[in-house]
Structure formats: C-alpha cells, structure tokens
Amino acid sequence: MRAAARGRDVLFFQQVLNGLTIGCVYALVALGLTLVYGILRIPNFAHGALYTVGAYAAFALIGRLGANFWLALAGAAAVSAGLAVLSERLVFARLRAAPPLHDMIAAIALLLFFEAGVQAVFGAGFFRIAPLFPQILRFAGLTAPAQRILIVGAAFALMAGLHLFLDRTWTGATIVASAQNRTGAALVGIDADRVSMLTFAISGALAAVAAVLFAPIALLSPAMGELVITKAFVIIILGGMGSVAGAIAGGLVIGFAESFGAFYVSTDFKDIIAFGLLTLILSVRPQGLFGRIAR
Amino acid sequence: MLEVRGLTKRFGGLVAMRGVDAAFPPGKISAVIGPNGAGKTTFFNLVSGTYAPTAGRVLLGGRDVTGLRADAMARLGVARTFQATALFDGASVRDNLIIGHRLRTRATLWDALVGSRRLAAEERACRDKAEAVLDLVGLSRIGHRLAGGITQEERKRVAFALALATEPRILLADEPAGGVNPGETAGLAELMRRIVASGVTLCLIEHKMDMVMRLADHVVVLDHGERIAAGTPAEIRADPRVIESYLGVDAAGMPP
Amino acid sequence: ADGDTVRLGYTGPLSGGAALYGKNCLSGLQMAVAEINAAGGLAVGGKALKVELVVLDDRYSPPEAAVNAKRLVQQSGAPVVFTSHSGGALAIEAFNGDEGFLLGAYTSSPAVTERGDPLVLRIPPSFASYIAPFVAYEMKRFGGKLALAGGDHEYAKAWAALFGPAWTKHGGTIVADNPMSYNKDADFYSGVGKVLSAGPDVLFVGGASEPTGLVIRQAREQGFAGGFAIMDQAKIDEIAKVTDGLDMLDGAVGILPLAYDERPAAADFAARYRAMFKADAGSDAALNFTGFNVVAEAMRLAGTVTDARAIRAQAEAAAKALTPKQNPTALTGIDVRGGFLQAAPICAVEKGKIVPLDAAALGG
Amino acid sequence: MALAFVGALSALGLNLVAGYAGQLNLAHAGFVAIGAYTVGILTVDHGVPFWIAFALAGVVSAAAGAAVGLVSLRLRGDTFAIFTLCVGFILYLGIEKWDGLTRGVVGLMDIPAPPGIGPVSFATDRGQYYLALGVLAVGVWLMRRITASLVGRSFLAIRNGEALAQALGLNPMRTKLTAFVISTFYAGIAGALYAGQVRFLGPDIARETRTFDALIFAVVGGMGTLLGPVVGAVGMSWAIQALQGLQDYRMVVFGPLLVLCIMFFPAGIVGALEARFARRRAALAEKRLAEAAPVPGAAPRGSHA
C-alpha cells in the first residue's frame, strides 16, 4: 500500500518535471512572440519558423563545422536573430502604415518561406542533435534525464537574464518603454527602428535557444516549429498579449496542463485540454491572466 | 425631457462622476461646462448608455432608462456627437448619413436576400433622410466627398447631421465648436439654433464661454465629477465657485 | 501517353512532417523508371516507350492526394497513379473506378483492398502476417503484460486493432492503451510515463521511425526494461539513429532492415540504390521499386498503356514474370483483391545485434 | 478549377465577416469542415439524400457559427483573431479525435457525388465544374444583395467604428453575429461542395492553413470588396498550381511573391481597381458641381489632396 502511494508520488513528480520542461520551452518561444506583439502589434506567425531555423542552424554548426553545443547554441541564436531582424527590415518595417491584417499575411508568407527554405537546404528528413548531457539522473526513485534539467535550468536563467536586462539596463528600458507608450519613447529620444530591430533580434534568439535546448530530446524536422507556435499563441493570449510575466506563467500553465493531461487523462486528448483550458479562462477573463484591459 | 439623479461613475479607484443631479428641459439648449477632466464627457457617456453608471438613475421623459446600452438609447431618441468628431472616415458623407438612419428601419437579412419591397422603401427613406439632414446643416454640395477628407468645420456639421439622421428627441453634442475659428463658430451656433427650432432638445459641452453664454438657456457646471453649480448663464457667470475653479479670473494672479 | 512517352503519376507527402517518407517511396519508383529507360524503355505494342513519372506533393493530406490524382489523370493522362499513404489511397478510391485509372497504393492498410475496388494494387505485404510471430517472440521473452503505445494515425490504429486481440488470444493481458500522436508531438515523456505506470512487460510502439526511436528512448530513460513490438512503418536501422545504437532496442522485434537482408536480390538492389542515390535503401524504396516493375511488366503483357483494366488483369502474371533484379522484395504473386503476396523477413535485437527471425518457427 | 470555385466561396464568406464587419475569424476552415462533414456523415452513415444534406450543411455550420460567435465576439481585435485560431484548433482536434462520428484520422470515404437534377448530371468533372460555378455565382449574387443593402452598411459601420455605430443605434453584438453566421453559412456550403467534389474527408480540411489560404485569397483579391475573394481564389489557385513544377521550392517562391503582392497592392487587386474608379468618379462629380454652381472662394481648406 505504502509502496503504491510512493509510486504515485514518484509519477507525480515525474510529471512535474516534464511539465516544467515543456513549459519552459513554450515560455521561451512565447516570450519572443509576446515581446514583438507588445511593441509592434504584429502577430508573428513566422516566429515558429525562427525556432525551426535555429535548431537547424545548430545542427549544421555541430554536424558540419564540428562546433560544440554551447557554440552552436550561440550561433543558432545569432542566425535566428539575424533572420528576424531581416524580416523586420525588409517586410514589417515597410508595412507599418498598412492595415494590421497585412502584417499577419506577411508573417504567414514568411513562415511558408522559411519552412520551405529549411527543407530545400536540409531535406525533409528527421535529424537529431546529441544531448549535451546524455546521463540519466536517478535519486529517490526519480529519474530525470540531465538534458531536461538543463533545459529547465537554462530557461529559468535566461528568463531571469531577460528580466534583468529589461529591468536594469538602458537598452532593456527602451524596449519596455516602447511597449508601454511608443510616442512617449520617441519623445525621450529612443530610436523606434532600433527598438524594433532589437526586439525582433531578441525574439529570434529566444526561439532559437528554446529550439536548440529542446532538440536533443526531440527531433528536427522542417515542420517542428508548427508544433510549438500554435501553443505559443495560446500562451500569449492566455497570459495577456504583450505581457512578459504572462508569457512565462502561460507557458508553465500549458506545459503542466499538457503533462498532467497526457498522464492522468489521455495522451490523445492533451491538446484539447490545453485549448479547452484557454477557452475557459478567456470566457471568464477576456483580457488574459496578466492582461491590461484596453490600452 | 432628460433627467439624472445621483449619477455616479467609478473607474477602478477613480471616481469620475459623483452624485450628479441634473435636468434638461425639452425644447431648450442646455450646456455642461467645467475644466478638462471634470467628467463632462463621462457624463455624456453615462447618459447615452456608453457606460453603465455605478450608481444613480437616468430618466428619459419620465421613464427609467438607467443601464440601457448605447444602441437602445439611440433608438429611444438620444443622439450624440463625439468630442473627437467621430465619423466613418472611409465612407462618403452621404453614406455616413444613410447608416445614421438605419436604426429607424426594420429591414432584416431576409429582406436583403429576397430584395423585398420593404427594403427598397426603407433604403429610399434613408437616402431621403440623408439629403434632408445634409440640407439642414447646409452641406448638400459635399455629400459625395469622403468623410476623412473634409474640413474640421464641415466635420462638425456632418456630426450634427449624423446625429439628426437618427431622428433624436435629444441631442448631446460634445464640444461641437472645438477646433473651429470664431467665424465658423458663429455659423455652428446658428445651426444649433435651427436644430432646436426643429424640435430637438439640445445639450452641449463647450469650452467657448462666449458661445455658451449666448446660446444656452441653462448651464450645469461640473468639477472633479461633481456638480458645483447650475442655473442661467448670468447666474453661472456670477457664481464664485465657478469663477474660482473654471472661468479662472484668477484674482491671485500668476508669478511673472 | 502521347507518341512515344508514357506518363505515370505519383502523389505523396513531399513537404511537411511526412516528407521524408514520401521521398523514400518516390525514390524506389524513380529508380525503377530510370532502370526501365536505361534498358531502352517499355516495349508495348511493338514500340519502346519512354517512361516518365509525374510527381505531385500532397503534404500527406488525403483530399489533396485526391485532387492531385485527378490532375495527374486529366492533365498528364496517367493510366496509373501511385500514392504512399492510406488516406490518400482511400480518397482516390472514391473515384478511380469511375475515371478508369489504376491505383498503386503503397499502404499496408487492408481497408484499401477490402472494399473491392477492381482497379487497385496494394504494394506492401499485409502486416497481418507479422503479428503472430511478434506476439509469440515478445511474450515468450518478456511476459504477458502488454501496453499499447502506438501512433494515433490511421495505420497505427489498424495495427493495434489486430495486435491487441492477438495478444490476449495468446494468453496475455493488455495493461494500458494509450495511442500518441507520433506525427504531431515533439515530446512523448508523459504519454510514455502513463503506459509505464501500468507496469507492462512489452510495449507496442510504432509510427514513423524517428519518433518511434524517441518513444523507445524515453521509455528506457524512465526505466523500462521490457521488450518492444515495433510495427512495420518504423525501421529498426533508422530507429537506431535516434537511440544511439541498438543497446536501447534490446528485445525489440520488427521487420528486418533492408541493409541486413542477405538475400541476393535484396543485397543487389541495395547496392544499385546506393550507387544511384548515394544513400542507404530502405524497404519503402524497395517495395515501391517492385510495385512499379509489376505495373510496367503488366503494361507490356497487356500490350496497352491506357487501358487500366487490361493492365490490372495482367498484374498477377506480371508479378510472376519479374526477374530477380526487378524483384528485390521476393514478390510471389498478387491476390484477387490486388494485395501483393510477399513477406518481409522479421528480426529481433539481441545482445546489441540484429538477428533475423524465422517467422514460420514462431507461428507466423 | 472547380476546387478554386469552392475556395472562392469560402473566401467570400470569410471576406464578409473579416472584410466587411472587421472581425478576423481564423476558425473559418473549421466551419468549412463542419459543412463538409455534415454532408459526409449524413449521406454515408444515415443515407440522407445529397441535396438535403447539402442544404443542412449550411444550416449546421451556421448554427455552430452562432454558438462560437456568441462566445468569441465578446473579444476584440487581435485577441478575437487569435482566440478564433484556437477555436479552429479545437474544431480540428474535435474532428480528429471523435472517431465515432467522423472516423477520425481514417477519414470519411465513399461520399456520393452530387446526383443530377433533372437532365443535368454532376457526376463528371465538367458537371462538377458547372455546379461549383453555379453555386459560386448564386453566392456572389446573394453576397451582393447583402453588402449593398442596409444590412451590409451596418457591417461596414461596425468595422469602421464600433462606438460610433453603437451610438447610432446599431447593436454591435447582433450585427457582428449576423455577419459571423452568414459567413459560416457560406463556409458550410463551400464545405458541402467540397465533400461532393473530393468525396473523401479527413480532419486536415479544418487546419488553420486552410483558413490562411482563404484569407490570402481575400486579401490578394481585395478585402472588403465584393469580387476580391473570387479574383483572389481563382488567381492564387492558378499561381499555386503553376508553381507545382518548382516542387520543394514552391513555397520559397510563393512566400516572397505574397509579401510583394500585399506591399504593392495593399487594397488587393479588386480594391486597387475600385479605388481607381472611385477617384475618377469623384473627380467627375467635383467637376460637374463646379460647373453647375460656381461658389467663389468656397474651395475649402484641406480638400486639395
């Protein structure tokens, strides 16, 4: 009897770890999405493609250039950030005067382009990035693949870093200020173009980091971004569009909902659970968990 | 005609309107004045159903209409213009006015699908109404222009026409002469007189004191969401509280 | 077919999540086309016709496959359309009889031939023949508790629907049934955890090879020590790339990877494939290769490249007439409904090695 | 091409709710799927005659639209759009997981072709083509009636300024809901046509990518114009087919083309043409007025543009 209860606890904690892992990945992706949305009001559907590109960039750096994991991570972040900035300069900046719908269509077009581009370069096959820490940690009956611990640790470090960056640095403050009041920001001498580019760069880098951290326990495929981007959208409306805290909280909520849903209810229905949760929360709080009402 | 009792509105912690009583007699011109942020626009928003009051009552012709939404109020005959002179900028002036009369029509989707005779008649009625109000505000010649491309004064007139197209009993005008020069202001005042003469009760918010004083039969002064005075223009002009908080003949004077 | 060229069609996933699979299948067809043309073309009605394969992407979507098939028939005049997924095949079956073209369906799903479409060839072996030996091997080696953790796509569900009852009939019990989305999910940790919590001896797994590898990997990471019954969509050599070798696969049964197939025709095919594509051949390629050759041979025997019914009528004879070079998969015939009679060899992983199994000895 | 007409019909519906009423419903494909499955399930599992199922498809889809609209239309702007994206996902997942009703991932097969009416047969491709064309023509004609009427004007008023429209006595919720329901009715009929044409249904038709397709049709053709979606659907279907030859590189080319298209024709093809005609008409009217009643010095400030 006691053993069974203990077994249940172990399983429970296992799910907590798992929810945390997925939640962290989602949160990192959602953070970039929400930053871009908060400042530029662009629902960037191409964000998922930046995630994909990041993973493939790291794969190429490791496989073809022999880079180590951390170098590949940095390289991937740079590649995705660069592409994000390019799409801002070449596409979104030119659509600033256009109706909002056009941003969305452009983002969809970019998504198609990047995804097809990845496939054209790397082919349609699955790839894997070897885990940095392939070990399995076992203690007190719990098993935890080290890579998962790494994901959680790195994600939280990154979120903390991002928070400090936004909160403590001048450059970070320009982003927060622009999100709260674009005109006000321009009037204290903040360069709106610079902030847009910076925001896109950060969002691309976050997506790439999430992808590279997660890649060793998942698979690379040209469509891999689709799996996370829709969740990321759920998360940012759940958390309140444009809210950084909301993206993190929303990411964890969806991560746990999926993990526990898959375990205690049915793996088949875990996505429905996540989306159902969203519908439920939004019908009670239309502005999301952390959203401000109106502008 | 229109009466409010103990009207109160809270936005979170901020009390934008506190226990305001006021009555607007039919066939007359009333004015609401007060400093920026006093709650004048909020007052209109409450009366027209844009906001629901936190407390208090709104009575229209003796009937309690508290909490009705804006569209219901419009159908009961309460029309308004907006401080920012909202128009459908992408449509022509005439199309703006046609939609303004939609609330007096009954055609449904079904009428549209089968192309019923009622729809045709009502569309004609809307067009006629549009021409009539255009004529009343003196803008027949710009009916075809895009509403986004006309002058500020014309916008103010179109806003009146739009409100009139709803066939209101009472018209609430938020700064109808804001942003137009004195010459044009006189023209607008003339227009307002004509509107009242056609049987519509008028209530306006205005900062242009000379115009208010000349035009209004009755003035309500708001400050910090409270009614600080009400009466004829002459009474208001002499009220020390109004002078202090609004009219600003600052006896103390400012440092040089 | 105009003048001296006969065009055949292919619709399959060439982009999206299943693109690799679609391309593998396509490569077998392309290889057959290349070899036929290199040998001077297809001799029909006294002429040597050049063969051309018209390829369209359907992103694994059945409706798009149907649309593509219509296009292939109407615009390219293809008398035969190949497709590599059961959804597409079923969608095309809705009208291929009316439109009079032959469907070359690369799917093990029995539903494709069960509905009596007279113009269909089902190229892969029926998976039914694998089930008994898989059950026997795993139950004997690991015990009677089975957890079903296969994919939630149509083909995997069809497998599970036969595998589960076979298992209980053999005296085992099913302790968990939790299909997972191999095509859409990135992480299976919770799903695997759920089935493991029921304490199974054997896991039934399978979807595309790489996600299957992930599922196996995560099962081992969570401490599972039992065996795996791997459905035939997943290939053990491809799985091994995800599990970093065969260690984690110990105790798995599945179909024998082509690279380990030592029968001469198969080995020869693998060598030719390598020369042409600079990559290892998989069984998807080999089976499609054979399938195409059957169709080509049937056209030759029927003396027509337009009359689908006549071509279909010669399929059985064509299958029997294939040379070993045309027939790396040891096709022996075609049943009345159009199902190919061939059985891929099966294997197990024991002590870090792939060992062929004798299906007959295990009761297959 | 028959499928392009189905796409046009679906885009026509999306255009009503998004282009005219200003509510971007990203669950649109879900409603197309509801229509398609209504036909599929009724004809295959319940032996309902095709044309009855066809009519019911629109009704069922519109009823689902009413239910979804009541909840989602309380949200505004981007939140509404993203929320409906999620609703679309739920519809898609619902179709995929509820195998008992929809056959799930296996798909629904053996849907009968639309039976002929009198001497006209729809079993052939040519028949299908004319059927789709016919339904589309009726759809455009009805859409024209709706958009040109007071009802259509109400939609535009809501899009252009909800607060002002409400102050003018329009009930925003009811107006938006009407647009939503008509739009989902069109989606349902498009789905029914699709079912009769492809005769096999899988959950994929509810995917968000299908909504994006319809959206792209409408935007490229001209959002908020009557014929824009039709022009867009036919044009883009043609373009996508024309690019099939590029195989893997299809979307690599298509993506940038799309971006250029919205950059240089922000109002869409039909929108650009209409603006051109409108300018010419306005200039003419202005000229006629000037000739008729020359008012000295009346050229108003601000009218120079």
Next chain:
Amino acid sequence: MLTLDEVCLDYGAFRALDRLSLAAAEGALVVLLGANGAGKSSIFRAVSGLHRLAAGRISLGGRDLAGVSPAGVVRAGLVHCPEGRMLFPAMTVEKNVRLGAYVHRRDRAGVKRGLDEVMAMFPVLAEKRHQPAGSLSGGQQQMVALGRALMGRPKVLLLDEPSLGLAPLVVRQMFDAVAAVNRRGTTVLLAEQNAHAALGIASHAYVVEGGRIVLDGPPDALRNDDRVRRAYLGG
C-alpha cells in the same frame, strides 16, 4: 533659437497647419494660445519630428530639423513634453524620469544629478519614487512628464498644455515650475488654453486659429486685444 517658416502639416487630406511661421528667441518663454483643435499640438508634433511636414522649414539654433527623427531632435537639444503626458504607466516614477535622460545615458553622474534635481523640484515625486506612474493623480503625472522632459537637458522645451485637467492650485505650481525652468535659461514654448495664467509668465505670445497664426505680440498687447479677450479670457 527656434524658428518655423511657412510650415504645413497634413493629417491625410486634412491640412492642420497652413503656412505657419513663428519664432522663439533664446531664453524666451513663448505662449501659444488657441482653441481646441486650433493646431497647437500639431505645431509641436511638427517640431519634434513626430509628424512629417508637408512643406516649410524648421530650424533650431541654425540647424535644419526637417526630416530629423524624434530621437535626433532630442539629441539636438529640443524636448517635447506632450499633451496627454505619454508616460510609461507601468514603470515606476523614478524610471520614467530617468528615461528622460536616455540620450545622455553615458553621463552617469549627470543623470544622477538631474534625477536629484527633479526630485528636489517636485518633492511629492520623491515620495512616490517607486510607485507605478500610472497610479498617480493627474497633477502628479504632469510633474513626472515635466521632470522627464527636463532630464533631457533641453535647450528648448515644448510644453503642451501642462495645466490640462489640473486643479487650480496645482496649475499654479506647474506654472511656477515652468517659469523657474525658463529663468535658468531654457527656451520654452508653451501651449495653453489657460490664457490668463500663461500670459502671466510669457515673454511673447501667438494666437493660433485654424492652423495659422492670427495674432502675435507681447502679453500685454494681447491681453488688451478684443478678440483675445472674447475668445480666450472669457469676458
């Protein structure tokens, strides 16, 4: 110091400024009077680069400002304290004020000194230093906006209706502060509807109507002008 020469500004088809010219000498406190919508804010938007000119020239100390971005204008020494305050509502008071020094961010000591000065000038802000700016009352928010603008070390300061929505007492404090800033050498351009108070501290005044200057002169001259009296002085 600052001159506008035949400036035109359009909102779509609507011409908000129509060949408008004005000048502010160094150290002057220039007041713009005008009704709602006369175009006062538009003048400021044109100067600070928030809105592109349709025609005309703007120069600051001899430097042409046409086509310079808002950030560039701030760096050139002109700070615009806008109508509606445009604060960062979720940021603390201190951060709002500090961000005003964005273009001088490398001068850490200077930023600190500026911050101390602002806090000393508005003691109530020092008290509320760590509260979100959005939670302050209107008058306090206006002080934050003014403090933030001063952190930009403006040579020319544009103040758009700083008394908007403020209680009379607060209005007075505000005008005291503006006068003090001006005394320390900053050229100030002040848009006001509160004509009495504004004329009290001005060195020169312009009357704006319908996007044009209709009248200008020293405060006393305007006070005695009939039209101004009627329209802006309520009598």
